[in-house]
Amino acid sequence: MASASDQVAAAIAGELRLLDPSVRSSRALAAQLLDPEFVEVGASGRRWTYEEMLAALPGMRGAAQDGPRAEVSGMAGVLLAPGLVHLTYETAFGEERARRSSIWRREQGSSDWRLLYHQGTPVPRA
Template identity: 65%
Template sequence: MSDETEQVEAAVAAELRLMDPAVRASRERAMDLLDPEFVEVGASGRRWTYDEMLAALPELAGATGRGPRHEPSHMTGAVLAPGLVHLTYETALGGRRVRRSSLWRRSGDTGDWRMYYHQATPVPPGRP
């Protein structure tokens, strides 16, 4: 397996962990996956910072095992530079589709993969 393939697979695994309701409900577990410089532009258009996301994540959709969860599909990744991976995919939650783009970077201190940036764009009903 190539180094690029390993990097993409590590980022995909981290992205999927971040969708796990148990991770979303735990500030400590989410901290392990979000970069301290994290920024997100959500599907609502809101800009989220690291601290804002950690505070809100347990209350956002997909954070409980009892409710609906994000169902990813069509996930692909590309290495942009050593230790920097761009993922694109789509999620469905409660009948709503969202196209997503994430940048993951490997921490120089620990070697862990952390989400640096995330963008979510709603897909209008009836669109392919």
């Protein structure tokens, strides 16, 4: 069994891959990282399912190679149970900031980590 720090590092690597424009713009690559039971409550308040997110992700901010990218800060994680990691961090797109929370899961017998749940909460402008 991988150590707690190895499991957290694997979840962080997956989260950062999902922020990469080449992954965001590719349904096939994004599908490798989203759990089939994926749910998101976005910073807009909208609830997203696996299929909805895969369909919308290529058109979202951060998907264009030459477009704006999220600035990530304060990413940290904790092992909730073997194969289950909770990440928290903050993103900024210009002056728009959001606090984010993700739960990553690795199915027993698999080496693949997938995003199970994500929530974005807007940070009010100062």
